[in-house]
Each structure stands twice: as C-alpha cells, then as structure tokens.
Amino acid sequence: MRLNPGMENSTTDTAVHAARRERLRARLAEAGHKAILISHAANRYYLSGFELHDPQCNESAGMLCVTRNGPDILLTDPRFLDAARRLWPEEDIFIYAADRYRAMGEFLKGMGLPRILFEARSLTYDTHARLSDHIELVPSAGFVEDLRLCKDQAEIDLLRRSCAVNHAVLSRLPDVLVPGMTEAQAAWEIEKLFREGGASELSFPSIVAVDENAALPHAVPGPRAITDGCLVLVDVGGRVDGYCSDQTRTFWVGGTPSDRFRRTVDMVREAQDAALAALRPGLTHQEAFLLAQNAFATHGVAAAFTHSLGHGIGLETHEPPSLSPYAEGKLAPGMVVTVEPGLYYPDWGGVRWEYMVLVTDDGAEIL
Known part of the structure; x- marks a missing residue:
C-alpha cells in the first residue's frame, strides 16, 4: 500500500488531525447532529491523514464517520487495511467487502446512528441510493470546507514550500520556451521540473498556450509550436507535502515584445496591483473581484476579463473561497x-498573471 503524499504517521500529524476533528465535533453539537459521514477525499484527508486521493474517479478509498462524542470510525475496504492501520486505531477501523452498503448501514446503526449527515456535494447518487436503503441520510454542505477556509500555521508553511517549488520552475521557463518547442513538449518539460524539484505530482495538468490558444483560459497543450516572436501563457502548479501551488505567467518569446502585448500585460498587472493593494480581512469576495474589474473598465476592456x-488553494487547487462577482x-x-486577472481575445491570444496570496491580520502577502 502507498503512503499519502508528503504525510507520515507522526505524533504531530495525529494531533493535528485530532484537533481538526474536535473543531468539527463542536460544529456538530452546535447544529444538533450526532455524526457526519465524510466522503469527499480532501476532507477525509484533512481530518484523518488517510488517502488524499481516491483510487479512480469511480472508486472510493472509503469514508470517515466523525461523531459528536466519539469514537471516529474509518470505513474502508481490504485494499486499504494496512494503510489505515498506520494512521488509525485498529479497533476504530471498519472493513467492508461484499454488500458494502448494507454492511456500512448495519454497522452505523449498531453505533446508535440510524440517522447521519452526509456530504451532499460529493456523495454520488448511486451510493446515496444504495446506502439510504439501510440508514437515513441527511444532506449537509460546508461542515468541513468551512474549517478549511483559514489555514493553520502548519498549512501555511506547507503552502509556502509548495509555492517555492513553483517559483523555481517558473524561473527555468525562459530556457524551456524556445522556438520549435511545441506546447505539449513544453508541458512535459515543466512536469519533469516539478518532479525534480520535489513535487509528488502536478496540482493540475499544465497549461502551455501559444498566441491564439492563450485566449482559452484552460487551454490543453497540443502540437502548436513556439515561434520567434510569439506570446506563451503558462499556468502551472505542483503538489508538495500534500499542498498545491498554482501560478500563471505570460511570456514573450523572441525579440522586442509587440506593443499590443506590452499594453495588455500592463493592464493585467495594473488590475492585479489594484486588487493586491486592497486585499485585507473584511473585504468581501465580490469587492475583491470588482477591484480588478473596475481597473479593466477604466481602459474599456472589462468584457475581455471572463x-x-x-x-x-490548499489540499485542492480550487477550493473555497471564490473571488467572483457572485x-x-x-x-x-x-x-x-490566487489573484489572477486576465484579458482574452480569440483573434490574438490572452495574458494572465497569477500570484498566490496569504491574507494576513492587516493586509495580504504574496507567497
């Protein structure tokens, strides 16, 4: 069995996860519920250190039952028994095999939990239908995500480490983005740089986009080749010790950048600076978005900010909060x-610039 990326079964880690579950217990008590069934992989890992990833998109490594008064039970299948033992008291591990939903339902009812909260955003319809034949499931949202919104000092340190690897990769890109190199080839070179720099994996598939392809915010690298005198948008991230990084830069390859490229970069960086200067506790997510939107509006280009x-960002590349108008x-x-304004023009390309930012007691710090 593999260990989870970047996390060892140390006393410190065990104490951290236990403290997080105590915070969740307080939320359960406040809401008047006895227990919650955790099925979202990142939430399961945040609370237990067990399996940051599910094996496949259509498989689960298991669930965690957190109860108001304890104990907390790790429910998984025989493939993960050894991995579970390394993290969890064996008496609090429930192994299911055939007819897992009946087995889980009967086990939970035997704990005095005929009715339990579940994570409505992550439990599949099929699993809900099968499990609800044996136990009453009550939908919930945000119980764990709200705890993950503000990172503790250990998480901040890990995010700094992850971001540092990202910066090191970005510093090497002028040697990677050369004429003749295709987007796909550059993406492969970038992935190798992350792995060589200490990342266990990419946070997400790298985006390398030349000229018009850069107008696609989530462009997929393909056969388009970099030329002498083109723009290249690169959006990349790696996972280090379980935590993700995510940064974007837009490069000019060749001689003197075109006037349009320079103007577009200037407008994007101006919008980013306007947001960074005002980020602080108490600013609403909508207000943060409008700082950049209004900066673009002064140049008449707000419609190109899409x-x-x-x-x-944390255990997941995209997690709450969202700095959107809604x-x-x-x-x-x-x-x-992340603070990542961008401007996109299908007939020309796009420019995006992205930093990871920590909200501090009185402002914000670029990581």
Whole structure:
C-alpha cells in the first residue's frame, strides 16, 4: 500500500488531525447532529491523514464517520487495511467487502446512528441510493470546507514550500520556451521540473498556450509550436507535502515584445496591483473581484476579463473561497487565495498573471 503524499504517521500529524476533528465535533453539537459521514477525499484527508486521493474517479478509498462524542470510525475496504492501520486505531477501523452498503448501514446503526449527515456535494447518487436503503441520510454542505477556509500555521508553511517549488520552475521557463518547442513538449518539460524539484505530482495538468490558444483560459497543450516572436501563457502548479501551488505567467518569446502585448500585460498587472493593494480581512469576495474589474473598465476592456479574480488553494487547487462577482463571504486571516486577472481575445491570444496570496491580520502577502 502507498503512503499519502508528503504525510507520515507522526505524533504531530495525529494531533493535528485530532484537533481538526474536535473543531468539527463542536460544529456538530452546535447544529444538533450526532455524526457526519465524510466522503469527499480532501476532507477525509484533512481530518484523518488517510488517502488524499481516491483510487479512480469511480472508486472510493472509503469514508470517515466523525461523531459528536466519539469514537471516529474509518470505513474502508481490504485494499486499504494496512494503510489505515498506520494512521488509525485498529479497533476504530471498519472493513467492508461484499454488500458494502448494507454492511456500512448495519454497522452505523449498531453505533446508535440510524440517522447521519452526509456530504451532499460529493456523495454520488448511486451510493446515496444504495446506502439510504439501510440508514437515513441527511444532506449537509460546508461542515468541513468551512474549517478549511483559514489555514493553520502548519498549512501555511506547507503552502509556502509548495509555492517555492513553483517559483523555481517558473524561473527555468525562459530556457524551456524556445522556438520549435511545441506546447505539449513544453508541458512535459515543466512536469519533469516539478518532479525534480520535489513535487509528488502536478496540482493540475499544465497549461502551455501559444498566441491564439492563450485566449482559452484552460487551454490543453497540443502540437502548436513556439515561434520567434510569439506570446506563451503558462499556468502551472505542483503538489508538495500534500499542498498545491498554482501560478500563471505570460511570456514573450523572441525579440522586442509587440506593443499590443506590452499594453495588455500592463493592464493585467495594473488590475492585479489594484486588487493586491486592497486585499485585507473584511473585504468581501465580490469587492475583491470588482477591484480588478473596475481597473479593466477604466481602459474599456472589462468584457475581455471572463473569469473570477481567483480562488482558494490548499489540499485542492480550487477550493473555497471564490473571488467572483457572485460569491458571498469576506476575506479573513489565514485564507490563501490566487489573484489572477486576465484579458482574452480569440483573434490574438490572452495574458494572465497569477500570484498566490496569504491574507494576513492587516493586509495580504504574496507567497
């Protein structure tokens, strides 16, 4: 069995996960619920250190039952028994095999839990239908995600480490982005740089986009070749010790950048600076977005800014909060968000510039 990336079964890690479950217990008590069934992989890992990833998109490594008064039970299948033992008291591990849903339901009812909260955003319809034949499931949202919004000091240190690897990769890109190199070839070279730099994997598939392809915010690298005198948008991230990085830069390859490229970069960086200067606790997510949107509006290019200003980042590349015109909530100390304004023109290309930013007690710090 493989260990989870970047996390060992140390006393410190065990204490951290236990403290997080105590915070969740307080939320359960406040809401008047006895227990919650954790099925979202990142939430399961945040609370237990067990399996950051599910084996496949259509498979689960298991669930975690967190109860108001304890104990907390790790429910998984025989493939993960050894991995579970390394993290969890064996008496609090439930191994299911055939007819798993009946077995899980009967086990939970035997714990005095005929009715339990579940994570409505992550449990599949099929699993819900099968499990609800044996136990009453009550939908919930945000119980764990709200705890993950503000990072503790250990998480901030890990995000700094992950971001440092990202910066090291970005510093090597002028040697990678050369005429004749295709987008796909550059993406492969970038992935090798992350792995050589200490990342366990990419945070997401690298984006390398030449000229018009850069107008696609989530462009997929293909056979388009870099030429002498073109723009290349690169959006990359790696996972280090379980935590993700995510940064974008837009490069000019060749001689003197075109006037249009320089103007577009200047407008994007101006919008980013306007947001960075004002980010602080109490600023609403919508207000953060509007800082960049309004900066673009002064140049008459706001329509070319087609996505949110940024997103939270941690165990997942995209996690709450969202700095969008529709998001609710306010920034708070300990949040780590991206600030990534961009301008996109299908007939020409696009420019995006992205930093990871820690919200501090009185402002914000670029990581």
